[in-house]
Amino acid sequence: MPKVVIVSNRLPVKVSFENDTxxxxxxxxxxxxxxGSVYKQGDNVWIGWPGLEVTDEDHQxxxxxxxxxxxxxxxxxxxxxxxxYYEGFSNDVLWPVFHYYASTYAHYHQSNWECYQTVNQKFxxxxxxxxxxxxxxxxxxxxxxxxxxxIRDVQPDISIGFFLHIPFPSHEMFRLIPWRADLLxxxxxxxxxxxxxxxxxxHFISSVTRLLPLQASANVxxxxxxxxxxxAFPMGIDENKFxxxxxxxxxxxxxxxxxxxxxxxxxxxxxDRLDYSKGILQxxxxxxxxxxxxxxxxxxxxxxxxxxxxxDQVPQYRELRDHIDKRVGNINGRYRTIDWSPIQYxxxxxxxxxxxxxxxxxxxxxxxxxxxxxNLVSKEYxxxxxxxxxxxxxSEMAGSSKELIDAIIVNPNNVQEIARAIITAINMPLxxxxxxxxxxxxxxxxxxxxxxxxxxxxRLTEVKQMQRSMQTRHVSNGTRQSIINxxxxxxxxxxxxxxxxxxxxxxxxxxxxxxxxxxxxLIDHLTADPANEVVIISGRKHENLEEWFGDKPVNMIAEHxxxxxxxxxxxxxxxxxxxxxxxxxxxxxxxxVDRTPGTFIEEKTxxxxxxxxxxxxxxxELRAGELMNTLKYIVSDKGLxxxxxxxxxxxxxxxxxKGRAALALTEGKDYDFIIALGDDYTDEDIFRxxxxxxxxxKVGSNVSAAKFYMRNPAEVRDMLWALTEASNVKTE
Ligand code: GDG
Numbered sequence: 001m002p003k004v005v006i007v008s009n010r011l012p013v014k015v016s017f018e019n020d021t022x023x024x025x026x027x028x029x030x031x032x033x034x035x036g037s038v039y040k041q042g043d044n045v046w047i048g049w050p051g052l053e054v055t056d057e058d059h060q061x062x063x064x065x066x067x068x069x070x071x072x073x074x075x076x077x078x079x080x081x082x083x084x085y086y087e088g089f090s091n092d093v094l095w096p097v098f099h100y101y102a103s104t105y106a107h108y109h110q111s112n113w114e115c116y117q118t119v120n121q122k123f124x125x126x127x128x129x130x131x132x133x134x135x136x137x138x139x140x141x142x143x144x145x146x147x148x149x150x151i152r153d154v155q156p157d158i159s160i161g162f163f164l165h166i167p168f169p170s171h172e173m174f175r176l177i178p179w180r181a182d183l184l185x186x187x188x189x190x191x192x193x194x195x196x197x198x199x200x201x202x203h204f205i206s207s208v209t210r211l212l213p214l215q216a217s218a219n220v221x222x223x224x225x226x227x228x229x230x231x232a233f234p235m236g237i238d239e240n241k242f243x244x245x246x247x248x249x250x251x252x253x254x255x256x257x258x259x260x261x262x263x264x265x266x267x268x269x270x271x272d273r274l275d276y277s278k279g280i281l282q283x284x285x286x287x288x289x290x291x292x293x294x295x296x297x298x299x300x301x302x303x304x305x306x307x308x309x310x311x312d313q314v315p316q317y318r319e320l321r322d323h324i325d326k327r328v329g330n331i332n333g334r335y336r337t338i339d340w341s342p343i344q345y346x347x348x349x350x351x352x353x354x355x356x357x358x359x360x361x362x363x364x365x366x367x368x369x370x371x372x373x374x375n376l377v378s379k380e381y382x383x384x385x386x387x388x389x390x391x392x393x394x395s396e397m398a399g400s401s402k403e404l405i406d407a408i409i410v411n412p413n414n415v416q417e418i419a420r421a422i423i424t425a426i427n428m429p430l431x432x433x434x435x436x437x438x439x440x441x442x443x444x445x446x447x448x449x450x451x452x453x454x455x456x457x458x459r460l461t462e463v464k465q466m467q468r469s470m471q472t473r474h475v476s477n478g479t480r481q482s483i484i485n486x487x488x489x490x491x492x493x494x495x496x497x498x499x500x501x502x503x504x505x506x507x508x509x510x511x512x513x514x515x516x517x518x519x520x521x522l523i524d525h526l527t528a529d530p531a532n533e534v535v536i537i538s539g540r541k542h543e544n545l546e547e548w549f550g551d552k553p554v555n556m557i558a559e560h561x562x563x564x565x566x567x568x569x570x571x572x573x574x575x576x577x578x579x580x581x582x583x584x585x586x587x588x589x590x591x592x593v594d595r596t597p598g599t600f601i602e603e604k605t606x607x608x609x610x611x612x613x614x615x616x617x618x619x620x621e622l623r624a625g626e627l628m629n630t631l632k633y634i635v636s637d638k639g640l641x642x643x644x645x646x647x648x649x650x651x652x653x654x655x656x657x658k659g660r661a662a663l664a665l666t667e668g669k670d671y672d673f674i675i676a677l678g679d680d681y682t683d684e685d686i687f688r689x690x691x692x693x694x695x696x697x698k699v700g701s702n703v704s705a706a707k708f709y710m711r712n713p714a715e716v717r718d719m720l721w722a723l724t725e726a727s728n729v730k731t732e
Pocket of ligand 1: 165166235271272273306308348349350351352355372373374375376377378380
């Protein structure tokens with residue numbers, strides 16, 4: 001039975017050591033709850049660090065055994081590894097860079113990077129020790145970015161998913177990291193890479209295509225033989241748990257106590273881990289601004305601020321804590337009255353019951369991170385509002401702001417705006433609160449943690465199936481041999497060969513893609529067999545094909561079918577076509593040439609082509625999209641067709657079509673072997689028009705109507721050479 005292995009830096013468990021014995025208790029985080037339905041089943045397991053250093057081997061064995069009962073498996077780390085891999089690299093490079101704090105907080109030390117590699121390898125060893133072919137691995141977060149590739153190198157077919165819980169920054173930020181390519185390659189070991197928002201997906205794909213020699217089509221990255229999907233999976237919470245908590249006696253008791261303490265006051269709640277990305281200082285400043293400008297609120301509003309200790313051995317975090325202490329002290333000192341303090345500040349964790357009581361009764365929840373991958377606190381507040389009242393103020397920099405659009409959305413750097421949002425929130429009419437909260441509650445209820453887990457796992461299965469179906473369609477040795485056998489048995493064959501991208505690789509300059517001597521040799525061998533009729537079918541100009549293949553015994557179809565030349569005859573132009581439209585369209589395309597350095601127009605008899613291969617990466621694609629949009633309307637009533645190609649946009653007469661041209665050559669002839677190879681959008685017409693018995697092969701991994709696919713021109717040539725050998729045997 002195949003199993004699922006979850007891997008994260010920390011195991012969802014608290015381990016404490018008392019009276020020479022280890023006590024374990026499960027930690028109740030949202031992720032642990034959501035994944036509970038996965039890792040507690042059958043042989044499934046969750047691998048990670050138990051959260052403390054254990055050097056004694058007997059103790060390690062003891063912990064391992066106890067964890068096993070909980071379906072958990074430890075990776076033990078030394079203090080040195082924790083300092084370098086976790087604090088030094090994960091939290092001192094990846095965390096600040098991914099939260100846009102590169103210049104203030106990132107420190108790039110080679111030894112920390114080396115340790116990050118070593119520890120990722122340690123996790124890899126632990127995973128490899130338990131997995132079998134057919135299993136699924138789901139890796140979590142930025143501490144383990146190298147792990148997908150490390151596993152893939154040993155288990156090439158295994159199914160691997162990766163989810164990043166923090167933002168993926170713009171390429172401009174990400175590229176600052178000295179080891180950026182290794183990190184991307186590490187992630188690309190996965191089959192499915194998940195992020196909280198679509199923006200992070202975009203940033204990731206643009207980093208991949210700019211920093212690595214790889215291409216992506218929409219959200220699919222082609223990496224060697226694998227198609228890797230990057231997608232947004234906004235993480236949810238255990239909504240039901242938060243909706244049920246306020247009904248519990250313990251929580252009701254807490255609510256009573258808090259109500260007694262803060263009666264007649266508007267309570268503003270904030271809950272965060274201590275971190276510079278959470279906007280804690282900005283929040284205090286906004287609250288101070290509020291009191292400065294609205295003295296009528298003195299004594300009537302309280303900021304209840306919970307900060308959960310985190311990483312406070314690290315100097316930057318200690319500094320932040322000191323700063324918070326000081327500012328809170330200042331404000332409380334300035335405004336405090338005998339029975340009121342403006343800020344109730346707690347630097348410690350609270351039991352979930354207290355948290356729930358606060359969520360369920362706070363008039364306002366203020367969530368204003370400077371950057372936050374998702375932010376679960378905002379969703380927990382919403383889920384706890386079972387009466388549909390209360391107001392959420394939410395930073396536009398939190399991933400959750402993409403879903404909780406009925407919150408009051410603020411820019412966390414705009415202290416004045418936050419202060420104004422607090423005023424709006426405390427004065428918001430109940431009906432308005434209910435309208436907004438009901439909307440947000442339905443979003444949080446639907447996209448809960450169970451939904452998130454299911455969506456991710458289902459998509460991972462789909463991606464794997466897609467990869468496998470590509471693999472079965474790949475012309476492997478077996479398929480190749482059966483094509484050759486069929487070829488050898490036949491007497492009247494026609495072979496359609498597209499040129500660019502099929503017989504030769506794409507070159508930066510159009511005219512550089514001239515045939516080489518190996519290709520000429522190959523054509524000579526193919527045409528030496530009288531049973532073979534070879535057709536070069538291309539979008540190139542007929543002058544081009546004539547220059548290259550004019551003296552070869554081949555048929556030629558140029559400009560996608562506008563021109564054709566049968567072996568030994570003259571070039572013939574498709575009749576009844578007009579190209580007067582070119583005068584009108586040319587100036588449109590020319591404006592794109594003027595605006596986009598490195599691009600040019602190629603003019604053919606019945607088409608105009610805008611080439612952008614040498615344009616700045618990204619800009620060319622952007623302009624191509626614009627150009628397509630502009631031309632879409634202009635061409636529709638002119639009988640023209642728009643073709644997006646490999647770094648080109650082409651406009652041509654609709655009547656011209658490679659499929660029709662191919663059909664014209666095959667119709668009424670009794671070929672017993674038809675094969676067509678092509679890489680382009682336009683070759684799809686050939687694949688579709690040929691009879692069912694034809695062998696159609698797409699070069700490249702995009703979706704295609706072809707029956708099979710090959711990876712590149714080298715594979716194509718290899719197979720054609722094999723065919724010539726088969727026919728040599730026959731003609732001897
Ligand atoms: C990372 C990303 C992303 C807080 N105080 C107490 C307490 N908590 C719980 C909350 C919430 C969790 O901690 C905090 O989650 P966040 O999402 O707000 O933030 P990070 O810890 O930074 O998490 C973040 C997340 O990963 C998931 O992908 O959303 O963007 O940075 O669940 O309830 N729980 C208890 N007492 C407390 O005092 N019991």
